[in-house]
Amino acid sequence: MKRLLAMMMLIAVMAACAGPGSDPRPVMDRSYTLQSLNFVATPGLVVSEDNGYYPQADIVWRGDRPGPRVAQIGAMFETAVARNASVIRGDVPVTLDIQLIRFHGVTEKTRGSVGGVYNIIFMMTVRDARTGAVIEPARRIEANLKAPGGGQAQALERAGRTEKVEVVDFLTATLRNELI
Template sequence: MLTRHAIAAMIMGLSVAGCSAPETATRNAPLDTSTATVAAPAYAIQEIRVSVPKTLKVSEANRYYPGGDIVWREDPAGDRHAQVKAIFEAAMMQGVKAMQPGHVPAVLDIQVTRFHALTEKARYTVGGVHSLQFHMQLRNPETGMAYGEPQFVKADFKALGGQAAIKAEQQGITQKYRITNHLAGVIQRQLTSPGGYQAANLGLMGALNQLGASNKN
């Protein structure tokens, strides 16, 4: 878990602006019902809590578009839920560090609902979409009261494929690197913009991806 003291120390060290939420039996259940409204840019994040529910299915199938909720291959075979949680924690921390903190202390709860990176087969041929989706909720660190309603964030973006993927890897630009930086930017926009993050239109790839997310696996 990332403590409020660790995050506060990192935020204080910036001179310019740039662990787990309760699991539920269903992937799309709301995180809270009691809320208080606060303007988005006013938050000072003191703690980040990331949850990757064990109810999310992991697929190790090497197909262009495998079923399941979690598809991740760049780390060694092992606990994919823990690996995805570590990626989200690093990304959320990176995004929060780059922000100018506001005056309202808050805890940031993240509940991952989908993490589809590319399989080996897709990455070295046609490419595809990194499908990254989560619920977020801001809370009062003392009372646990939610600030506003829980928000669903769709952070899908285009993945590299074929020669572009190979060239990127040679430069140290891995899937993990791109996903971490993308999610860091997403949470910055989500916390500072009244309209939140708006995912780009990914055309046919995005439509197919959304269809897969909505179907039961």
């Protein structure tokens, strides 16, 4: 029952994935088989390990141990693509080109108190995996996920719904919504 409720909440959040800063999704017939991902970060992105309420940076991520934050974010996108590869099974094999523009999560201080928003902005291009031809030109996607704080965040952690679990599930649904 708890799992069903969690999935229903996730679906409700996913219905509002694309934010107002997103480019419109092209109207077209899609029959993709998701095969691969090329992930890069925009050069010069600023990473912050500051534990303030809202660090002035492009990348703020605390769902993994301290380390190469861009690589950690890339791994989450890779997981989201791999999960969708078993679901998005159509006629045209495609490769996604993802260019990270912003990945602003919440710090320990924010998660421990008021919560906030995971603000994830990226450019996405869909290419034919066989020829490399662009099927859908680069478009900006802004996806925002509510980040609970305080007791609510602690309860999610105890239930195994860590920041990383929440964000990977969100990225999985965001990409699926953009590709189906």
